[in-house]
Amino acid sequence: MKRIADSTVRRLSLYLRYLEAAGESGQQTISSGDLARFGATTSAQVRKDLSFFGSFGKRGLGYSVAELTSSLRGILGLEQEWPVIIVGAGKIGTALAQYHGFRDRGFRVVAVYDRDPRKIGTKWDSLTVRDIESLESDAAETRARIAVIATPAAQAQAVADHLAHAGIRAILNFAPAQIRVPPEVLVRNVNMALELEGLSFALTNRER
Amino acid sequence: MKRIADSTVRRLSLYLRYLEAAGESGQQTISSGDLARFGATTSAQVRKDLSFFGSFGKRGLGYSVAELTSSLRGILGLEQEWPVIIVGAGKIGTALAQYHGFRDRGFRVVAVYDRDPRKIGTKWDSLTVRDIESLESDAAETRARIAVIATPAAQAQAVADHLAHAGIRAILNFAPAQIRVPPEVLVRNVNMALELEGLSFALTNRER
DNA sequence: TCTAACTTGTGAATGATTTCACAAGCACCC
DNA sequence: GGGTGCTTGTGAAATCATTCACAAGTTAGA
Numbered sequence: 001m002k003r004i005a006d007s008t009v010r011r012l013s014l015y016l017r018y019l020e021a022a023g024e025s026g027q028q029t030i031s032s033g034d035l036a037r038f039g040a041t042t043s044a045q046v047r048k049d050l051s052f053f054g055s056f057g058k059r060g061l062g063y064s065v066a067e068l069t070s071s072l073r074g075i076l077g078l079e080q081e082w083p084v085i086i087v088g089a090g091k092i093g094t095a096l097a098q099y100h101g102f103r104d105r106g107f108r109v110v111a112v113y114d115r116d117p118r119k120i121g122t123k124w125d126s127l128t129v130r131d132i133e134s135l136e137s138d139a140a141e142t143r144a145r146i147a148v149i150a151t152p153a154a155q156a157q158a159v160a161d162h163l164a165h166a167g168i169r170a171i172l173n174f175a176p177a178q179i180r181v182p183p184e185v186l187v188r189n190v191n192m193a194l195e196l197e198g199l200s201f202a203l204t205n206r207e208r
Numbered sequence: 209m210k211r212i213a214d215s216t217v218r219r220l221s222l223y224l225r226y227l228e229a230a231g232e233s234g235q236q237t238i239s240s241g242d243l244a245r246f247g248a249t250t251s252a253q254v255r256k257d258l259s260f261f262g263s264f265g266k267r268g269l270g271y272s273v274a275e276l277t278s279s280l281r282g283i284l285g286l287e288q289e290w291p292v293i294i295v296g297a298g299k300i301g302t303a304l305a306q307y308h309g310f311r312d313r314g315f316r317v318v319a320v321y322d323r324d325p326r327k328i329g330t331k332w333d334s335l336t337v338r339d340i341e342s343l344e345s346d347a348a349e350t351r352a353r354i355a356v357i358a359t360p361a362a363q364a365q366a367v368a369d370h371l372a373h374a375g376i377r378a379i380l381n382f383a384p385a386q387i388r389v390p391p392e393v394l395v396r397n398v399n400m401a402l403e404l405e406g407l408s409f410a411l412t413n414r415e416r
Numbered sequence: 417t418c419t420a421a422c423t424t425g426t427g428a429a430t431g432a433t434t435t436c437a438c439a440a441g442c443a444c445c446c
Numbered sequence: 447g448g449g450t451g452c453t454t455g456t457g458a459a460a461t462c463a464t465t466c467a468c469a470a471g472t473t474a475g476a
Contacts, residue, residue, distance in 0.1 A: 060423050
């Protein structure tokens with residue numbers, strides 16, 4: 001398969017959002033123009049994005065909402081439920097563990113880890129915070145391939161090493177640190193301060 | 209000024225991180241290759257990024273850590289402190305308000321808003337949750353030009369309208385919803401479910 | 417059956433970003 | 447002072463992503 005751009009994948013996720021909403025409101029078909037309006041892009045872009053994966057529409061008519069929804073779910077790998085573990089039971093970890101946006105979209109938080117003895121054993125909902133040392137031994141039980149790092153920056157690398165060793169294949173890193181991982185592990189960074197700095201730059205250099 | 213790519217600005221922020229760390233550990237000069245290693249890019253990319261703004265290095269020697277740090281701070285608009293308001297005192301809003309990564313980098317949370325009467329008036333640290341209705345009347349006091357939306361998706365658009373009206377010029381949107389704003393307002397989205405879906409896609413389509 | 421109004425899928429063109437490659441500057445040492 | 451080893455800054459080339467533009471398919475209505 002040809003390599004697909006990151007930007008394309010992001011847009012596919014957005015299209016899927018809109019399709020789900022359209023489906024719930026009973027809409028039967030949808031055009032690339034409609035999808036474009038929602039994803040803040042152009043109809044040509046929508047069609048190009050989809051064309052990497054096949055042809056899903058009918059000329060003159062548009063796309064079947066139900067069929068395209070299901071195709072996109074398949075493309076994005078969302079037909080299965082993904083077990084996810086979170087490392088770091090601080091403010092951000094807690095918020096993420098209880099965030100419905102994950103559950104609702106097929107990502108189920110199956111375990112939360114921390115290294116602080118005062119946190120280990122405490123419960124939220126049905127989850128008990130576990131000792132980070134049991135990461136490896138839990139692997140067979142949790143079967144998670146995706147992990148979220150929500151620790152302070154200083155611990156991020158150690159946690160990443162741990163995760164890679166426990167067989168995790170993809171990491172969503174919220175810690176403000178660049179982490180190094182073996183090539184079979186995928187990392188995506190979410191760095192909130194970076195986003196704010198982008199806004200600061202734009203506001204500062206707006207007048208041209 | 210020529211338009212600068214988003215990707216360039218992100219990398220500048222990363223370089224700045226590394227420079228600050230290098231400065232603290234007493235390093236005097238640094239080469240584009242060093243910066244590249246940290247930012248997961250190439251030395252040519254680093255030099256090109258910087259070249260949009262001037263020439264900061266000395267051939268044969270590299271960059272002065274102190275000078276480049278200060279230049280990047282200036283470019284990114286980080287010499288001033290930015291007052292920031294947060295709308296939404298739920299899990300995510302709370303976590304963000306107390307997140308040191310913001311304070312530490314020149315973004316000071318000066319107010320938190322919600323519309324739930326049970327939350328209004330509660331305190332965290334030195335911040336009291338305010339009624340969202342007082343957004344406009346507070347504007348002169350807070351002087352914030354940047355706002356963070358941390359509400360459920362359903363309220364995001366209404367909040368954005370409110371913010372635009374109160375004179376906010378840049379929005380960091382954590383709500384999983386696309387918001388529409390007037391052209392003088394800048395929006396950047398952070399959508400955590402989207403990031404996970406990107407990982408799901410990559411894991412699913414890895415074997416080519 | 418014919419026409420009009422839409423809409424897709426896709427090569428080709430354009431635009432943006434990254435990488436290459438190298439002249440030129442600087443420091444150090446003999 | 448001249449040679450050696452680094453490193454920057456930057457046009458040019460290559461790669462990657464988006465937009466254009468249009469043939470071809472579909473529906474609906476007369």
